[in-house]
Amino acid sequence: MVKLKKKKKEAIKMYKIAVDAMGGDHAPETVVAGVEKAREQLPNVEFILYGDLAKVKPLIQDLRQIELVQADDALGMADEPVKSVRTRKQSSLVMAATAVKTGEADAFFSAGNTGAVLAAAIFLIGRIKGISRPALMTLMPAMGGLHDAFVMMDMGANAENRASHLYEYGILGSFYAHDILQYENPRVGLLNNGTEPDKGDSVHKEAHVLLQNGSDAKYLNFIGNVESSELLQGAADVVVADGFSGNAALKATEGTAKTLMKMLKNMIKQGNLRTKLGGLLLLPALKNLGEKFNPEQYGGAVVLGVKAPVVKAHGSAGPDAIAAALGQIEKMLTINLTGNVQSFVAEHQNDLTSQQN
């Protein structure tokens, strides 16, 4: 008994996550609720909440594992990202990111302005040495593949991409799929406008060559081009996309799923008795289907390529999605994803740099 207790004590390493309590459409309410929900699952995490404490404090039911820091300012969704991060040092978002920079926290979470989260991640927390373009990674649902989700990046951090950036996304995405999702030898596909190797514009043609070289060197497992029509079928475990078309494909997927579910509901509502009854009977199953299609169940968008875990939840994320995102951060900390990437890049820096030239 005594022995077991001692062992447990040794095993637990505590982590600190800096939380932007004011970011998101319904902040700070949803953020506080999400943190309290996450805490029940994460005994090894301390949450440092940055925000307007007059608003934040009354929302907290229990201060266990929670530290509060006053932030006098809060960024809005429309604020210009780079400028805001540089000038509004007292904002909750910038203070939370700065805490990672100074070593007070191990990771950074926000449901606020995406551009500002990215800018804070890159300028305050900093790129991993050897990675030229940190990017946004999201998990998407896969139906009927080997696994029930796949990694996709870049989802829109970088509107302009070089082939070497796409190659880096392949490396970073593979690390996430392998280390966090525990996929064996994750299959990397390049999002392109056809499956043949010579498809796409010059950037994608060149990226195909770089990814193939990386695959030959066993740095990743490249399976070739994939088309956006096949993604949800689980065509690849890691989908590499330039930020512009990755963003277009992601949003088209979200929009289509949303529109179809809405049409289905309208159809039931406005249908005849038969349709209405059918809809009523199908309701629980339909809800289930909607859930499967909700990318938020997997957590938030991860900024990969920076020196600490950074996760950005959707602005409209509820407490469950925020708790999932915080759980995702804890996993990255426990596994030491950033450290693993850093070691790999340091070891293979010559290879990576030669690709970049």
Add this chain to the structure above:
Amino acid sequence: MVKLKKKKKEAIKMYKIAVDAMGGDHAPETVVAGVEKAREQLPNVEFILYGDLAKVKPLIQDLRQIELVQADDALGMADEPVKSVRTRKQSSLVMAATAVKTGEADAFFSAGNTGAVLAAAIFLIGRIKGISRPALMTLMPAMGGLHDAFVMMDMGANAENRASHLYEYGILGSFYAHDILQYENPRVGLLNNGTEPDKGDSVHKEAHVLLQNGSDAKYLNFIGNVESSELLQGAADVVVADGFSGNAALKATEGTAKTLMKMLKNMIKQGNLRTKLGGLLLLPALKNLGEKFNPEQYGGAVVLGVKAPVVKAHGSAGPDAIAAALGQIEKMLTINLTGNVQSFVAEHQNDLTSQQN
């Protein structure tokens, strides 16, 4: 009675559509069936079918309005487009396009190799003077907007695009929406990774400026950037996209709709008694929903910017989709879409060329 007959005779102008009878997954069967279906609706069209007559002829039930021309060769889906169009002059696809070039036919239809259809359209039929990049246009369903469909281009003809090309797509798409769909003052949106005017890479930032200039000059009605999540909601009547991300958005939409419907069916099939019964009752309405989401009901992909109507149906298109595509061509011929675009471009050539520099 006599008077009426005479009037009717004068009013009907006959058009000839050159049909690649061998293009498509189930050609020539589906093509022949589609042509015979279309004929019933189109008394003013004569169809010239190019193909292996030993196969084609026995399939035809009635030769009314149908002319047959032997083609000894047929292109496959995997054949290299440009090279095939240049060298395989006896193929049904190349012969059909050539008939438009020589004036024997007024328009060209194929359900075959997309790249070859494009190459044939550009190299044989030729670009409209003043248009630098013909592109693929598709109609997509819009739910809850002003209209029940919208025009989107380029869907993948051009993997690399300049801003001036995107501007041309806006002009061409507007003509289609106005002349063929009869939309009043069609709203043109630029597919981008955010709605703010400064979003996107340099090409999209510049395209935004060009489209705005064109809107100021009343050549089109530009409403700004649109995101792919909003397209199906009818965010714009004409969506301008670079061919690479337009292709990604289109295929993501198709893939998501297909995956969701498949999941819904699986869910019903594998569900409990309640779910199964609900599914059974809902079946007719679900079929209806699937139909609404089938872009083929609107016809095929149109190559806009060339000197004659060119429509490419999906390789898997059935007789209905092929008949719809042929009906679409007849409309373009009757309205004289190509002529209208040519007149506009000739009149505004200085404006257009200045945009291209």
